[in-house]
Amino acid sequence: MANFRNIKSMLKPRSVAVIGASRDPDKVGHVILQNYINSGYDGRLYPVNKNAEGKILGLKTYASVTDIGSQIDLAVIAVPAQFVPSVMEECGKARVKTAIVVSGGFAEVGNKDLQDQLVASANKYSITMMGPNCLGVMDPRSRVDTLFLPTYKLSKAQIGGVSFMAQSGAVGSTILDLIGGEGFGLSKFISYGNAAQLDEVDILNYLMEDDETKVIIMYLEGIKRGKEFIDVAKKAGAKKPVIVLKAGKTAAGTKAAHSHTAALAGDFEVQEAIFRQAGFIIAQDISELLYYAKIFASEPAPRGPRVAIITNGGGAGVLTTDAVASSGVLKIADFTNQTKKVLARSMPPLVNITNPLDLAGDAGAKRYNDALDALEGDPNVDMIIVIMLFQTPGADSASAAKLIDYKSRTLKPMIAISIGSEYTEMHNRMMESAGLPVYDSPTAAAHSLAALYRYVLFRDRKR
Amino acid sequence: MANFRNIKSMLKPRSVAVIGASRDPDKVGHVILQNYINSGYDGRLYPVNKNAEGKILGLKTYASVTDIGSQIDLAVIAVPAQFVPSVMEECGKARVKTAIVVSGGFAEVGNKDLQDQLVASANKYSITMMGPNCLGVMDPRSRVDTLFLPTYKLSKAQIGGVSFMAQSGAVGSTILDLIGGEGFGLSKFISYGNAAQLDEVDILNYLMEDDETKVIIMYLEGIKRGKEFIDVAKKAGAKKPVIVLKAGKTAAGTKAAHSHTAALAGDFEVQEAIFRQAGFIIAQDISELLYYAKIFASEPAPRGPRVAIITNGGGAGVLTTDAVASSGVLKIADFTNQTKKVLARSMPPLVNITNPLDLAGDAGAKRYNDALDALEGDPNVDMIIVIMLFQTPGADSASAAKLIDYKSRTLKPMIAISIGSEYTEMHNRMMESAGLPVYDSPTAAAHSLAALYRYVLFRDRKR
Numbered sequence: 009m010a011n012f013r014n015i016k017s018m019l020k021p022r023s024v025a026v027i028g029a030s031r032d033p034d035k036v037g038h039v040i041l042q043n044y045i046n047s048g049y050d051g052r053l054y055p056v057n058k059n060a061e062g063k064i065l066g067l068k069t070y071a072s073v074t075d076i077g078s079q080i081d082l083a084v085i086a087v088p089a090q091f092v093p094s095v096m097e098e099c100g101k102a103r104v105k106t107a108i109v110v111s112g113g114f115a116e117v118g119n120k121d122l123q124d125q126l127v128a129s130a131n132k133y134s135i136t137m138m139g140p141n142c143l144g145v146m147d148p149r150s151r152v153d154t155l156f157l158p159t160y161k162l163s164k165a166q167i168g169g170v171s172f173m174a175q176s177g178a179v180g181s182t183i184l185d186l187i188g189g190e191g192f193g194l195s196k197f198i199s200y201g202n203a204a205q206l207d208e209v210d211i212l213n214y215l216m217e218d219d220e221t222k223v224i225i226m227y228l229e230g231i232k233r234g235k236e237f238i239d240v241a242k243k244a245g246a247k248k249p250v251i252v253l254k255a256g257k258t259a260a261g262t263k264a265a266h267s268h269t270a271a272l273a274g275d276f277e278v279q280e281a282i283f284r285q286a287g288f289i290i291a292q293d294i295s296e297l298l299y300y301a302k303i304f305a306s307e308p309a310p311r312g313p314r315v316a317i318i319t320n321g322g323g324a325g326v327l328t329t330d331a332v333a334s335s336g337v338l339k340i341a342d343f344t345n346q347t348k349k350v351l352a353r354s355m356p357p358l359v360n361i362t363n364p365l366d367l368a369g370d371a372g373a374k375r376y377n378d379a380l381d382a383l384e385g386d387p388n389v390d391m392i393i394v395i396m397l398f399q400t401p402g403a404d405s406a407s408a409a410k411l412i413d414y415k416s417r418t419l420k421p422m423i424a425i426s427i428g429s430e431y432t433e434m435h436n437r438m439m440e441s442a443g444l445p446v447y448d449s450p451t452a453a454a455h456s457l458a459a460l461y462r463y464v465l466f467r468d469r470k471r
Numbered sequence: 472m473a474n475f476r477n478i479k480s481m482l483k484p485r486s487v488a489v490i491g492a493s494r495d496p497d498k499v500g501h502v503i504l505q506n507y508i509n510s511g512y513d514g515r516l517y518p519v520n521k522n523a524e525g526k527i528l529g530l531k532t533y534a535s536v537t538d539i540g541s542q543i544d545l546a547v548i549a550v551p552a553q554f555v556p557s558v559m560e561e562c563g564k565a566r567v568k569t570a571i572v573v574s575g576g577f578a579e580v581g582n583k584d585l586q587d588q589l590v591a592s593a594n595k596y597s598i599t600m601m602g603p604n605c606l607g608v609m610d611p612r613s614r615v616d617t618l619f620l621p622t623y624k625l626s627k628a629q630i631g632g633v634s635f636m637a638q639s640g641a642v643g644s645t646i647l648d649l650i651g652g653e654g655f656g657l658s659k660f661i662s663y664g665n666a667a668q669l670d671e672v673d674i675l676n677y678l679m680e681d682d683e684t685k686v687i688i689m690y691l692e693g694i695k696r697g698k699e700f701i702d703v704a705k706k707a708g709a710k711k712p713v714i715v716l717k718a719g720k721t722a723a724g725t726k727a728a729h730s731h732t733a734a735l736a737g738d739f740e741v742q743e744a745i746f747r748q749a750g751f752i753i754a755q756d757i758s759e760l761l762y763y764a765k766i767f768a769s770e771p772a773p774r775g776p777r778v779a780i781i782t783n784g785g786g787a788g789v790l791t792t793d794a795v796a797s798s799g800v801l802k803i804a805d806f807t808n809q810t811k812k813v814l815a816r817s818m819p820p821l822v823n824i825t826n827p828l829d830l831a832g833d834a835g836a837k838r839y840n841d842a843l844d845a846l847e848g849d850p851n852v853d854m855i856i857v858i859m860l861f862q863t864p865g866a867d868s869a870s871a872a873k874l875i876d877y878k879s880r881t882l883k884p885m886i887a888i889s890i891g892s893e894y895t896e897m898h899n900r901m902m903e904s905a906g907l908p909v910y911d912s913p914t915a916a917a918h919s920l921a922a923l924y925r926y927v928l929f930r931d932r933k934r
Contacts, residue, residue, distance in 0.1 A: 163892035178784025181862040189892035260803045261793035293914045321641025330724035340723045399644040429626035429652035451756040
């Protein structure tokens with residue numbers, strides 16, 4: 009049977025066999041081997057191909073995994089479906105600890121028997137198995153990467169604290185690409201496909217206990233073991249933030265999910281209740297999944313619900329006030345008299361001392377700095393949203409640098425809203441890579457702060 | 472009094488006086504004059520500055536607008552607030568037709584009397600006046616551009632059919648920057664600031680009758696003349712799509728709006744009812760405003776609510792099915808038997824012939840083409856969503872080119888969903904600039920198609 013603790017041997021293997029390794033650059037087994045070499049993986053690497061002799065990509069090739077003669081932590085299996093069960097038998101005889109079956113052609117196309125046969129082989133030899141029909145895993149720390157996708161199509165993620173588990177390979181790689189474009193880093197990516205043996209319960213169990221994982225994000229289609237899922241969800245949600253995007257919410261979507269990964273999507277209302285009880289943050293879309301991951305990855309827990317808004321565009325301040333006020337849980341902060349006095353001294357006369365604080369279109373680095381300084385000491389302010397519209401005359405790289413500088417010092421959750429095309433995007437990348445989460449809409453920013461605060465409330469109730 | 476038909480003289484002036492023109496590159500009056508010269512505006516251009524002699528930027532300079540001695544269609548006024556009323560008097564004596572007052576320092580900072588004095592002067596001489604405290608106008612066709620923003624901060628919009636009216640300057644320029652980054656083009660940008668004389672009623676009246684304007688998008692803070700607004704809104708909504716983003720929906724937002732442009736934001740529920748009755752499309756955020764503008768700018772009216780979904784990622788197909796099914800108005804299309812037969816012949820065996828149609832991760836240009844060909848003739852399909860995840864092995868520039876080619880031939884509304892970082896964004900720009908609207912989330916795509924279809928239903932009810 010599967011042991012979720014063995015997932016560690018998949019993510020931090022000292023030795024990897026790539027079964028189905030090939031000299032043909034179009035073959036999955038070639039891409040995977042090449043990716044391992046390119047990533048700088050420093051464990052032992054063994055190409056296996058029963059039809060190839062000599063070397064593949066400069067590495068000695070074996071006809072069978074049983075010929076290697078030393079401990080294999082992970083076998084990555086990329087041979088046609090009909091050969092996979094016998095390859096798994098060989099892995100068992102070679103005492104391979106874990107296997108990732110990337111090959112498709114099992115239950116997802118109706119070959120349930122072949123899949124059952126595969127699981128039986130793995131179980132017989134106590135091999136912990138991911139897949140079949142999956143992309144496998146990526147761990148930027150150990151440089152393990154079983155993804156058989158052209159690397160130029162994916163933005164490369166930095167090392168970080170967000171782990172992402174996804175049933176679907178394509179949605180998984182899309183989100184992984186988006187994570188690469190964000191400032192926060194990746195801890196683990198796990199695409200588990202048909203979940204024939206290791207499933208969402210095992211993976212959630214593993215990530216919950218993994219110290220490198222600070223935030224878990226998951227893309228789910230079906231839940232196989234309802235009761236066990238509820239148990240692990242409760243523990244995981246109490247331990248770290250878990251953000252979930254569930255596909256198959258409507259009757260039509262459920263039907264579509266079934267034809268995709270043979271998943272039984274189940275009743276979304278029941279699932280939603282389970283998620284909420286576990287304190288999971290529910291994302292409605294891929295973009296929300298990223299918004300939430302971003303804020304939980306970088307921001308401290310807010311002490312309360314009161315939000316200060318600083319802006320260089322009055323209208324954007326109004327839109328953000330609307331979004332905060334209608335979030336259901338956040339409040340517009342009332343500045344203390346002390347803060348008002350400080351601001352009245354430091355701001356030019358045209359600035360109304362109120363929240364949202366409109367610094368006006370000519371505000372540059374200094375005015376932002378003075379405003380932030382005044383808010384940092386205000387006990388009525390729990391969180392800060394800084395709006396910077398880079399189309400205005402005053403906003404430039406120096407203003408962005410000032411926000412970054414301030415972000416490194418403040419103890420309060422602080423996020424930015426910045427919306428625009430090229431000139432703006434350049435500055436957004438600058439701010440994000442320095443750890444300041446940037447949102448491209450007032451709604452997204454307010455929803456994200458609200459999720460952060462709701463999680464604080466959830467944890468407080470648990471104590 | 473203002474005559475909204477005179478707005479044409481602001482947008483298509485044969486002669487422009489820039490009052491407050493300056494040699495100092497930091498002055499607004501310099502930037503505006505320089506922008507006119509750079510844009511290639513081919514009417515007559517007169518710098519006016521009572522303290523400057525000789526030439527500014529190579530153009531003969533006048534001490535007063537009354538010295539010019541020929542017809543001035545538009546005076547752009549950029550002098551300090553206290554001088555604006557007397558400048559307006561001079562404009563009156565010189566029989567200037569229209570004026571845009573970009574200067575701030577009026578009602579928005581409490582100087583209501585100065586603003587009243589300004590309006591009185593304009594009215595006395597029947598000058599149609601925009602502002603004060605506004606960015607003015609931009610019309611890529613006539614090359615008129617009164618925006619005093621550094622051009623490198625704004626993406627330049629192509630010529631197109633979308634006109635955008637905005638009360639707020641900063642939000643206006645932010646959205647203008649986003650429009651520049653989109654594939655659809657701009658007809659007019661009108662930032663009207665304090666709306667002391669020309670207001671949202673006049674501008675909506677003008678854009679409604681303007682043949683170059685196919686779609687109107689508006690960012691509103693307050694509505695000044697409720698009854699007149701209702702009248703023009705009804706006419707405008709019946710004539711062309713009007714998309715509205717209203718700031719100041721909540722009590723806190725309303726308060727913030729008042730301190731911004733002294734606008735009385737009013738009761739949003741009442742306003743929302745007015746918008747709905749007029750058939751306006753209500754955007755909840757800046758991003759939604761753009762999503763809706765994009766679809767109305769390019770797509771024909773759908774004949775019905777039935778949506779076909781083609782994808783190369785099963786999970787994305789499920790998420791999109793959920794979004795379509797929960798849109799409230801759209802339906803998942805049932806393919807005809809004829810379509811199913813054609814697809815069964817042209818698709819590889821692993822493709823399930825169902826909607827959403829999952830072409831699988833190795834689908835390239837040909838499979839997309841065959842699928843689209845089959846759907847084009849299907850009378851059960853009213854609209855098409857094509858999902859292309861460029862992280863998958865099969866998707867590349869040839870696939871994107873195939874969608875563009877197909878888009879140029881289909882008579883049905885067709886949009887794409889494509890989500891990712893650099894490699895994806897490159898292809899998205901390619902598709903958008905060729906007229907295929909691309910969405911970065913299933914929800915945004917479904918909401919946009921739903922808005923398109925709701926507008927069809929609204930028009931049909933009006934008939």
